[in-house]
Amino acid sequence: MSTTEAPAPAPAPSTSRQPGRAERIARRVTEANLAVVTVLAVVLGLFVGAILIVVTTGQSFGGVGRAYGALFAGSIFSPSAVGHAISTGHGWSAAFTPLSETFVAATPLIFAGLGVAVGFSTGVFNIGGQGQVIAGAICATYVGFGVDLPVWIHLPLVVAAGAAGGAVAGFIPGLLKARTGAHEVIVTIMLNYVFLYLLSYLLVTAPLQQPGQSNSISRTVPQSGRLPHLFSGGLRVNGGFLLALAAVAGVWWLMQRSTLGFRFRVIGSNPLAGRAAGMDAKMATILVLTLSGALVGLAGMSTLAGTDFFLSTGYGGANGFNAITVALLGRNKPQGVLLGALLFGALTAGGRYMQAHTGVPFDLTAVIQAVIVFFVATPALVQEIFRLRSAPGEKKILLFTKGWAG
Amino acid sequence: MRLELAGVTKRFGSLVANDHVDLTVEAGEIHCLLGENGAGKSTLMNVLFGLQRADEGEIRVDGAPVRFADPGDAIAHGIGMVHQHFMLVPVFTAADNVVLGFEPTRSGGFLDREKAREDIRRLSSEFGLEVDPDAVVEDLPVGLQQRVEILKALHRDANLLILDEPTAVLTPQETESLFAIMRGLKETGRSILFITHKLKEVLAVADRITVMRLGRVVGTTTPAGSGEHVLASMMVGRDVELVVHKDDAQPGSPVLQLEGLTVTDERGVTVIDAVDLEVRAGEIVALAGVQGNGQTELAEALLGLTQPSSGRILLDGKDITRATPREALRAGIAYIPEDRQAEGLVLDMSIADNLVLDVHDRPPFAHRGARDLTAVRESGEHKLQEFDIRARSAEVPVGTLSGGNQQKVVVARELSRPVRLLVASQPTRGLDVGSIEYVHRRIVEERDKGVAVLLVSSELDEILALGDRVAVMYRGAIVGVVPPTTGRDRIGLMMAGAGVPA
Incomplete structure (x- = not known):
């Protein structure tokens, strides 16, 4: 396939709730907050996307529902295709096409x-x-x-x-x-x-x-x-x-379990x-x-x-x-990268389907993506919008610990 | 001006940094605020200078309650602050720096530089603070930069000067002249709030002394009514040893030999100038000197962090001049860097990981490139016990520890290898008295085990307490090696560049 376009929105629930659990296990409570922010950033991305759909296409909120329904159907599964496959016993590949396309775009x-x-x-x-x-x-x-x-x-x-x-x-x-x-x-x-x-x-x-x-x-x-x-x-x-x-498993092992990865992190x-x-930083x-x-x-x-x-x-x-x-x-963690890539893959796959079936332009997914990243990068803003409590002992959420000068 | 703090309380979450602090500074008084790091002195000053808002309590100037929303308010009320780290623009002249923010202008909004210069000259002669108004600040020695800071505060009509650890960067002579300036200011009716943790200075200059511990005022006293020992006990909350107990050194064979060691930095400036030095097994050679005279660079060259341009470094007779840091460590050098947070530790990693930073790739901590996390954790827990590191577990990030415990982690790591030479750079900087005692004891223990110790310190007390021989550095060269019984004045003069005593 060609991946020339930017990825697109995903019905996020399943993909974005997982980083919460995975990261919480991996890094205790402090980062549970990161996960919450990420999930909410996705919600906000879809919300801004919805406004854009209404404003630019003149559709009602029903139109938003149809567009996001198509986004879901194109990236996870289409209820009708699955229903058809179950009732007839045929068409299983059609039922799995959306997931397959999501994986292809995510790879x-x-x-x-x-x-x-x-x-x-x-x-x-x-x-x-x-x-x-x-x-x-x-x-x-x-x-x-x-x-x-x-x-x-x-x-x-x-x-x-x-x-x-x-x-x-x-x-x-x-x-x-x-x-x-x-x-x-x-x-x-x-x-x-x-x-x-x-x-x-x-x-x-x-x-x-x-x-x-x-x-x-x-x-x-x-x-x-x-x-x-x-x-x-x-x-x-x-x-x-x-x-x-x-590769996800390999990179995780490298960074968390190997001496080389330890040196990288230090x-x-x-x-x-x-x-x-005694570490050789240049090497x-x-x-x-x-x-x-x-x-x-x-x-x-x-x-x-x-x-x-x-x-x-x-x-x-x-x-x-x-x-x-x-x-x-994905906060530079292999598991996070996997989930982030799946989300973006789903937005790409679903976006194409949405454009074909509802006429909402594919480019909308790029906007949703950008909004998600915007909110992920501004956790304080998300905290303000949703009036979240600061987790006790929570340190500043830093995306990068180093400046560009390094 | 009379300044009163009444019941000032400042909380950070569950931590009470200042707990109902009462403090009165009378007009024309030098008032010392004494306390260990973390006692709450800096927080109190930040509240006083309008950098932070108190949760409770009141500040009164000449009896009238005031509220400082920002430093501008504090300055308007006649409070001036000289920060520990100078707030100067290095490329501006002294005059420019002094008037910065309150620049005299001619019509049309043009700077009136002549007026600025005159202001400085007037203030300089009035208070005996000689500074060339046209000198560029970065070219001035630290002592003069500090004068510029003081002039800046006076230019803004400060009646109360807060001096935050002003002597940390000064030679003994510069410190004396600062004290003279302080006494002069006092004569004009100005008040000075002098923050420090150095007992000798307090006794030398203070009219009254307020001691803080754990965010509270422990008591107020006078130099006459106390002594070093009393003050130290108030500060720490228990009886403390001010002297380091050690027997005479039993020096063995030379471990470290420097022969004409010369280091040039990237700009081509010679930072270490043909240094010859010998450190023998079982002795502590203390390297004295005002900060920035090459001590840091010398320590870094020993570890291979910078490459010498000429000369030789011999360790046990073996040439390690071109050794990489890794080779230097393996050869038996232990290194306590002067800034533990910048060079010694990875703050967001666990204590256990920090303890194996140097040996993370060797058995038992790793096999064939794979780390053995169980071994790392177990070793970490063990080291917590052995080195008395106070932490919940070895898995917590090292950045959450207090300064003293962070330093113990560095010490634990460095002393866990076979050590021939211990290079300790400012090993007790910023530590509480208890941790200082601990680090000093460890260093003497290493010496007694036959390790050669090179101690770099800008605290003369530490140099004299620990050193078996004292080498004084000035502008990258060693101006002399003297016994620690040499007078402080003599060593002070050498630190300022005077030659070896006859």
């Missing part, structure tokens, strides 16, 4: 969100998601069409190539920062353009360009290099989603103390940006080998940037 956001989150946790701001998505996808494409191998070896190679492409794109700013102090925000942003235009160039140049085509389209990855569908019957959800879930929180304790910077790039590169690979199978101009769309939002929403 690259999970990978890229994880990548951005490990960087943030280490005090490194990787704004180069767009470039790393493209770098991963380019490498995966080359390996995809370039070699002819059985699937059991070809597919892992495609996956590895995607990670490697992103890793290189992350290693460059990491090395520059460690060696010269060049700020990674500047370098990663500029690299976005480098990879964007590199892609444009490659797409009109052999061997990447589809032979016999004058359009900017790449050659296609053959079946052996594609991520397999998880179900028969035309559902698009594929092995990429499982890989993404594995350096993210207080690099001076880390240095005085950690290089490693974490490389890892971050690799994860984001997998996002590019996952759309290529999972749904698209070829590259075109502007590949990857806003995934690289939405990853930053997802990491923010």
Whole structure:
């Protein structure tokens, strides 16, 4: 599928109540408040969206209900489709199509969100998601069409190539920062353009360009290099989603259980103390940006080998940037990133359905998304709106503990 | 002016920072407010200066109740404050800084710089506070910067000056001249509220002394009616040892040898200038000096945090000049950094994690890159006991602990490795008396175990109490190494750059 548009609104109840429980277990009471704020931010996002629907389309509140009903039906399940499947015993794949589409849209956001989150946790701001998505996808494409191998070896190679492409794109700013102090925000942003235009160039140049085509389209990855569908019957959800879930578990282990992740967190929180304790902050910077790039590169690979199978101009769309939002929403925790990505995936999938069935423009979902992020970033405002009590012992809710100068 | 605080109470949640504090400062009086860190002195001053609002109680100026909504109100009532951390614009001149916020102007709103300069000169001669009005503040030594702060308050017609820990950054001589200025101000009928935790200074300059503990006033006394020991006991609430008990050092072989060590910073300024120094096993070498004369840089160079430009560092005869921090730690250096929060601890991580910061990747705390959280936790709980760290459990974030307990975490971590050389930089800064006793005892214990100790401190009392030899630093160079029995005056002069005593 193409993920060129920004993700879209979700009927949030189930997805956003879970972070409350998960985080409460993980981090005790103080962050239960974070969860509450996040849930309320989603509520506020949908509320502002509702006003926009009324104002811009002139519909009544019934129209809002229909639009949000469609949003739900397009992302979670459609009661009528499920009813039909139950009564006839057929059409199960249609009943599961909305969820499948949500997972498909969430997959690259999970990978890229994880990548951005490990960087943030280490005090490194990787704004180069767009470039790393493209770098991963380019490498995966080359390996995809370039070699002819059985699937059991070809597919892992495609996956590895995607990670490697992103890793290189992350290693460059990491090395520059460690060696010269060049700020990674500047370098990663500029690299976005480098990879964007590199892609444009490659797409009109052999061997990447589809032979016999004058359009900017790449050659296609053959079946052996594609991520397999998880179900028969035309559902698009594929092995990429499982890989993404594995990445969530892997990143959680890395950050919470490994010595490397401990060093990352120490350096993210207080690099001076880390240095005085014998940690190599420069090496950690290089490693974490490389890892971050690799994860984001997998996002590019996952759309290529999972749904698209070829590259075109502007590949990857806003995934690289939405990853930053997802990491923010998930408070840089792997579990949080997963839930944030699912929410945004659901907004994307549901938004398309909503546009097709009710005429409410897809772009509304981008607005809802933006409003959610706005409120997540201003917890004091949410607290004021809902007159929430400050939890006892609650420390200031900080999204980032470090400034940009790091 | 006569200032009265009556029943001032300030709460932060369940914490009572000031509990019905009564305090009267008479006109023409130097009144000392004495108390440990956390006793509530700073909160009280913030209330007095309008930075925070009291929950209860009253402030009276010359008998009339006043309310300060912000520092502007306090200034309007004749209260001036010299903060511990100066509130000056470094790139402005002394004159500009003094008039800032109350600038004299000519018609059309133009600054009247000549008038500003004249104001300064007038104030300077009136109070004996010599400062060049055209000097750029960042080029002035700390003592003069402090004068600029005082001039600033006087320029705003302050009748009551609050001096918050003003001597922390001064040499003994600068401190003396500050006291002379304070006495001069007193002669003009101005009142001074002098906040400190240094007993000697209190006895030297105060007319009356109010002691605070745990947010309450414990009592008011006079220098004549008390002594160091009495004041210390009032401050701490129990009998305290003011002297560190230690036997004579039994120095062994040299552990640390510095040979012509030179460090240049990024701007090319020489911060350590050809330092030769030897620290032997079983002795404490105390590095005295006014802050900012290279002591910090020396400690950092030892640990490999900065790379020397020339010279050698030998540890047990082995060259560690180019060692990374990790190698330096493994070679047997323990390091108590001067700012525990900035360099010693990761405040949002647990005590247990902070205790293994240096060995987190070694058995038993990790195997093949995977951390053993059970081992980390158990070791943490054990260390809580061993080092008397007061915390609910080893799992609480270290940032929730008091300063003294935070420092104990640093000490516990650093002394849990095999140590050959202990580098302790300002190890008791900002600690309460109880914790200071504890840290001092630990340092002497390490010495007696045969560890070489390099103690960096800007507190002369600490240097003299702990040092077996005293090395004095000035502008990056060691001006002399003397026995601790050398007089304070002599060492004070050396800190100001004078040569070795004959």
